[in-house]
Amino acid sequence: MNAHEILSARANPNVQDYRTRYPVPIHWIFKKDEQFGMEYFGYLDLVLKTLKKYVKTGSNVFDIGCGDGKMSSLMIESGYDVTGFDFSPDAIGFAKLINRRDSFHVVDLEKDALPVHGQAQGIIMVEVLEHLHPKHYPRVLADIKSHLTDDGIFIVSLPSRDLPLNERWHYVHVEEKEFVDLMTENGWSITERIYNYRLNHPASWILQHGWRLLDNKYWRLNLFCRLLAKWYTSSCNECLQHQKPARFIFVCKKA
Numbered sequence: 001m002n003a004h005e006i007l008s009a010r011a012n013p014n015v016q017d018y019r020t021r022y023p024v025p026i027h028w029i030f031k032k033d034e035q036f037g038m039e040y041f042g043y044l045d046l047v048l049k050t051l052k053k054y055v056k057t058g059s060n061v062f063d064i065g066c067g068d069g070k071m072s073s074l075m076i077e078s079g080y081d082v083t084g085f086d087f088s089p090d091a092i093g094f095a096k097l098i099n100r101r102d103s104f105h106v107v108d109l110e111k112d113a114l115p116v117h118g119q120a121q122g123i124i125m126v127e128v129l130e131h132l133h134p135k136h137y138p139r140v141l142a143d144i145k146s147h148l149t150d151d152g153i154f155i156v157s158l159p160s161r162d163l164p165l166n167e168r169w170h171y172v173h174v175e176e177k178e179f180v181d182l183m184t185e186n187g188w189s190i191t192e193r194i195y196n197y198r199l200n201h202p203a204s205w206i207l208q209h210g211w212r213l214l215d216n217k218y219w220r221l222n223l224f225c226r227l228l229a230k231w232y233t234s235s236c237n238e239c240l241q242h243q244k245p246a247r248f249i250f251v252c253k254k255a
Contacts, residue, residue: 003182007134011171018131018169019087025094027070033222033229035211042237043157043196046249047126048074050194054153054251055080055122062120062147065128069095069104076101080122085114110136113143123148124155127247130170141186145254154188154252162199163246176241176248189255195245198236204246207232 001009030037048071055061057079063072066084068091075082076099084104086092095104105115110132123144132140148154159173174182180190198204206214206228214221214228239245 002185003178004134004137004185007137007172007174007178007182011134012165012167014167015131015133015171016168019090021169022068022088022090022094025068025070025091025098027068028094028098030070033225035207035215038207038229038232039197042233043247043249044071044074044126046194046196046238047071047124047155047157048078050155050192050249050251051075051080051122051124051153052078054155054191059121060118061122061124062114062116064109064114064123064125064144065131066095066104067091069099071124071126072104073099075124083116083120085109109140109143114147116147119147119149119152121149121152122155123152126155126157127159129156129158130166130172133171137182138186141183141188145187148254150254152253153191155249156252157196157247157249159247160245162244163197174248179248179250183250183252184255187255188252190250191253192251193241194249194251195239195241195243195247196237196249197246198239199244199246201236201239201243203228203231204236 030040032041061075061080061082063082063084066072066086072082072084084095085107087108089106092104092106107115161173161175163173165173214224
């Protein structure tokens with residue numbers, strides 16, 4: 001069996017339609033010193049830093065699975081020419097409204113190709129593959145490749161198998177080798193691997209299990225929340241391969 005078949009065989013059969021998750025622009029609500037915001041902005045910062053390392057400011061960048069456009073906004077602020085894609089019409093509506101741009105498009109990657117004809121110097125896919133059934137991976141990766149310049153960079157972030165599966169929204173989490181095999185089988189090479197969210201660290205444990213002691217309906221200990229955010233960023237956000245990362249960020253090129 002090849003990689004996408006192995007992943008398909010263990011895909012979660014109970015995934016709900018992710019489009020129903022956007023009654024509000026949820027990613028614009030997160031704050032860096034709040035529970036979900038620490039993790040969320042942590043991996044966005046790593047992706048943006050990696051993009052700046054490989055792709056010149058002013059270049060065309062495609063944000064595939066852009067949601068409500070929060071990551072797109074960070075890239076726009078950094079000087080990139082961003083085009084975003086998502087399968088939720090509500091999310092795309094928020095992305096257009098908040099970013100004040102029309103360069104956001106509705107597309108269902110499991111059914112359709114990207115609705116553009118040009119190519120980009122950078123393409124990012126942040127926490128998206130786990131929302132697609134693995135049987136679609138080869139076609140989606142081929143479509144992405146056709147829209148990337150020959151010297152372009154494709155940055156992918158996705159959850160590792162060490163992170164418990166979100167059975168409501170995610171089909172599958174991967175092992176590092178599984179993703180490398182998937183990309184190799186589909187004509188990609190891995191240029192760099194970045195490891196995010198160290199799970200075997202006290203700050204991560206507090207974030208997952210002790211957050212209600214810091215922030216609940218009765219009180220919010222602002223100083224301790226800010227201190228935890230700094231501790232998480234310095235000790236957990238970027239980690240080493242052996243430190244049980246919750247997320248992988250891969251930098252890929254056409255093979």
